[in-house]
Amino acid sequence: MYDFTTPAAQHVADSLKWRKYAGRDVLPLWVADMDFLSPPAITEALAARVAQGIFAYGEPTETAVGALLAASLRDYGWAIEPAWLVPLPGLVTGLNVACRASGDGDVITATPIYPPFMSAPQFAGRKLVKLPLRETRRDTGSHWEWDFDALEAAATRGATLMLCHPHNPVGRQWTPAELARLGEIAERHDLTVISDEIHCDLLLEPGARHTPFAAISPELAARTITLMAPSKTYNVPGLGCAFAVIPNAERRHAFQKSMRGIVPHVNLLGYVALEAACRDGAAWRNALLSVLRSNRDEVVRALDGVQGLRVTVPQATFLAWIDCRDTGLQHPQHFFEQAGVGLSDGADFGAPGFVRLNFGCPRATLDSALARMRAALSRL
16 A cells, blocks of 8 residues: 555655765665655645645644644643644754753763764753663663663752653663653652653554653653654654644743744744644554564564674664674774665764664665675675
8 A cells, every 4th residue: 555665765866865875885774764755645735735836934734733732642642732832943953952941950861872962962061961771681682771770870950861762772662660760860850851752653562652751740741841753753854844842831931042043944844744644644654663563573683693793672763773792893884884784883872883774764675785784794
């Protein structure tokens, strides 16, 4: 019913992902956008809007907001008020604004982590405190969890906690019990929580349901800035549409004040895509998740244990976190790039010796990349 086999992205001239290796025989499995066509519901809605021929400054329509609120209630059981929403041109913008708007104390996050989590506090002139996730090696890959004792010790009163939920790059879907434990620490130390939930619709375990951090209790909602976007799930990052959910009016006003004169309007076509995704995207998303589960399992089957590689099995996202420390490779990202596969360097996430592989691509592309990696490893 939906096309997840056409290698469409490589033929798009302005794709950042594919332009990086233009003219080279390197398959790009690095930056976190997918190579799949976006859902027909989105492309049809965009075509209808483009046909109107007017592209003025935009704002979310009542129907777009209504679709978003309905999707939140349907998918997460989270009742959002329209007043809580702050539109953004991108989630990374939201991370940076939130760091500027949440005081001047320490900013705490858990590594390895998506690189903007480490740069945003520094851009805001704040001290970054990095807490390594606890790694437990298993028969397949590793299991990662918060070091709650370390967080308790690092949590100075009035600090900010940056949470990646689900976590990029290790692919953890934090459990309600883990979130509740984080919430207890946040309450005890009066922490502001910035929760990046951009991958929340990409839970790979059948029947899994996302629990927004702010949905745990009204008290935690009042101290949380939640950041979300349709871009990862529906492959529309180039349309520049995200949003913050900030229930507390004082925090919301501080966030909006920090945006003044810096943050541009959201692309009006992004609003169109957001509405279509929330209203009509569920069937496509379910089909996508089936493809991603299969791709994830193939990555683990093909690579885990090969020449010392260890693949963490992601519970969410379309990203595989691969431990190369036992291979003897000094620079694994460069090694695989020379073999024709472009991956993200774990050093950028605070974890040298790892690479991140994007399996959000047609199986033919993935199979070719995995074969290249195995062949290169066999020559070690």
